[in-house]
Structures are given as structure tokens and as C-alpha cells.
Amino acid sequence: MRNKRNATIAAVIGTVGLVVFFWLIVRNIGDPAGHPLNTLAPRGRQSQDIQNLVIPVFAVAAVIFILVEVAIIWMVVRFRRNHDDVDGEDEPAQTHGNTPLEIGWTVVPALILAVLAVFNVQTILALDDTGPKPLEVTVVGQQWWWEYRYDLDGDKAPDIITATQMVIPAKKDVVVKIQSNDVIHSFWIPAINGKKDAVPGRTHDLVLTANEPGIFEGQCTEYCGLSHGVMRMQVKALPAAEYERWVKRMTTPPEQPTSELARAGQELFVGQCARCHEVNGLTPDSKPPYTYDAVPSPDYGEEVNTSLAARNAPNLTHLMMRQTFAGNLLALYQGKAATEVTAVPEGIPDTNNIKRWLRNPEDVKPMDPENNQGMPNLNLSEQQIDELTAYLVTLK
Numbered sequence: 001m002r003n004k005r006n007a008t009i010a011a012v013i014g015t016v017g018l019v020v021f022f023w024l025i026v027r028n029i030g031d032p033a034g035h036p037l038n039t040l041a042p043r044g045r046q047s048q049d050i051q052n053l054v055i056p057v058f059a060v061a062a063v064i065f066i067l068v069e070v071a072i073i074w075m076v077v078r079f080r081r082n083h084d085d086v087d088g089e090d091e092p093a094q095t096h097g098n099t100p101l102e103i104g105w106t107v108v109p110a111l112i113l114a115v116l117a118v119f120n121v122q123t124i125l126a127l128d129d130t131g132p133k134p135l136e137v138t139v140v141g142q143q144w145w146w147e148y149r150y151d152l153d154g155d156k157a158p159d160i161i162t163a164t165q166m167v168i169p170a171k172k173d174v175v176v177k178i179q180s181n182d183v184i185h186s187f188w189i190p191a192i193n194g195k196k197d198a199v200p201g202r203t204h205d206l207v208l209t210a211n212e213p214g215i216f217e218g219q220c221t222e223y224c225g226l227s228h229g230v231m232r233m234q235v236k237a238l239p240a241a242e243y244e245r246w247v248k249r250m251t252t253p254p255e256q257p258t259s260e261l262a263r264a265g266q267e268l269f270v271g272q273c274a275r276c277h278e279v280n281g282l283t284p285d286s287k288p289p290y291t292y293d294a295v296p297s298p299d300y301g302e303e304v305n306t307s308l309a310a311r312n313a314p315n316l317t318h319l320m321m322r323q324t325f326a327g328n329l330l331a332l333y334q335g336k337a338a339t340e341v342t343a344v345p346e347g348i349p350d351t352n353n354i355k356r357w358l359r360n361p362e363d364v365k366p367m368d369p370e371n372n373q374g375m376p377n378l379n380l381s382e383q384q385i386d387e388l389t390a391y392l393v394t395l396k
Helices: 002-029 045-078 099-127 240-250 260-273 351-359 382-392
Strands: 135-142 145-150 160-163 165-169 174-180 185-188 195-198 204-208 214-219 232-238
Touching (some): 135 185, 160 165, 165 174, 165 240, 174 195, 260 382
Parallel strands (some): 135 174
Antiparallel strands (some): 135 145, 174 204
């Protein structure tokens, strides 16, 4: 009698403990505040579909887990062996060879898994659904940053090339065509959809639909080298009118620098930076007065006959239209301007971050520039850093 009473008490305590444990996990993980990579705070159609599948699946799994654990606790307490027990007395009934029971505990789990599989397949198929005329954006994984190419007129040539921060219209289906320029990466914006690998030589489609305007954080989830852990990205969803404003601004050449310091920085950019980076219209062979093209150069990404031939570096034509750089590690604007959901960022440029990057890029993120993986330290003087910074902040 005492054993049965102890077993019941232990089973009740174990059940309450397990319920509290799971409740604390869900409560803390499900709180989006301070958790930018939270998978339990959906902000997109696809992530909501995933959430609608995850909740019942985990609820079924939690119930089964609790029942199993309670049964284990009850059996451990109920049938524990005491020092005065006699062999063969008060032994639990043996179930080996009980055909109905063995069929039952085989068929019931199989039926549960079959039912869950139906909902799982339905969700997987729904994640690829799109409305009429979805926007297409090519996403290219690089070591260690993300590039975005927009073909707006269907001629297979990108009309907009940007990096780090992808801009999309809210409430519109966006098909991202994920590729890789080097090794396997994985594109993941958990607030909007699940993850999809970027594999060299292949294109994988992923549909994103943001339910509302906002800035959503992401992270590469496939180990890809030195800076894998800080290979981040952002998706900025804008209202339709703001998105059109962004497109118009991105397809308009930035204004020519007017200050003497910025013009000196432009000349320095052509001489030092245009071997890897691109500002449309500026090449290592450019001569002043410099001009900008409205459309990205068609040979972007091809090798050139320079000492730094990879050109695996972000296009900087409209650098200040982004709010972060250096793989989303550094802000381009001070204060709230770095996180405002607007087509054209307004605010004071964070020149300290730009100068820090120019002074020593490897101080910000680990790289291997000798192997064309990341930006080298150009050993610029403070005067050159000031000039380049003055020029870069004009690229808007």
C-alpha cells in the first residue's frame, strides 16, 4: 500500500514538474522581445503555416512524452526493490508474448505518425504557393555576406545589386532564388520562413511573404568558414508605395560628391577599392571627371586583370540606402535611423563605424583576405580614411 501511495505521489510531482518545465520553455522562447532569431514569433505567411504545424505536433509529442515519463516514474517507484524483498514475490506481470498488446503499441504510434505526416506534407506544399506575379530576387551567398540582385524588367540582367539588407514589399509574395558563389551557405529569416541551403552550381527557391512592414534578422545556418557565426542578413519589408520609392532611388545614380574631401575619396576609391568593389560607372581605368551609370555593369562579377581579381565584394553604388554593412555587423546610421522601416534612411551617418572598418576590417570580423576571402587591410592613413568616408556617405 505504501509503495502504491509513494508511486502516485511521485507520478503527480513528476507530471507537474514536466508541465511547468515545458511552459517555461515555450513562454521564454515565444517572447519575441530581444530574440531576433525567434522561430516561435511568426511575422510572415510561411512562418505562420510552420507555426500552425509545429504547435499541434509538439502538443501531441508533449502529451506522449509526459505519459511515458509518468509511467516510468510510477513503475520505478511502484516496483522498486527493497532490501527485505523475496525473489518471486510481488513481481510485476510480464507482457512478453502478449500479441494484442504488442500489436497495439506498434499500430497506435504508426497511426499517430501517419496523421501527422498528412499535415506535414500539406504544409510543405503550401510553403511554395505564390500569388500572381511574385517578385523574384536572386540571393547569392558569399564568404561572408549576402548579395541581392533584382531583375525588374525581365531581361535576365540585374537592375539593382545590393548587399546585406534585402528590401521587399510587405504583403507580397517574393520568390528568392538562392545561389552560392563559393561554399555551401544557408539562408534563414526565421520570422518569415524556414531555411534553405545555398549550394554552388544550384538554385533553390524559397518564398517569403511578410505580413507587415518591418526589419527581420537572419543568420547563415550552414558552417561556411571563419566568419560563419557572424554571417548575418536582414530583410526589410516596406509598404507598397515605399517599396516603389526605394526602387526608384536604387535605379537613380547617386549624386556626385561636391566637397573637396569627398572628391579626393572618390579618386582614392577608383585607385584602391574599385579592383574589388563596384560603384556603377567607376572602374580602375576611370578618369576624372567621374560619372555614374544608372544600371549595374553587365560584367559584374567577372574576373579582371588586377592583383585582386575575385571581385567578390559588395556593390557599393547605393551604400547609404542600407542601414547596416560588414555582413550586418555595423550600423551605417546613428540611433533610430539604423532600425527605422523606411525606403530612404534618414539620419546622421555613423562615420565611426565606417572608419573602423576601413582602418582594420579584420578587427570587425575574422577573414582570410590572402585567399580572396574578405577585405584586406589596405593600411590606409587617417587622411585617406577620412577621404574615403566622406565619399562613401554620398552614395545614396
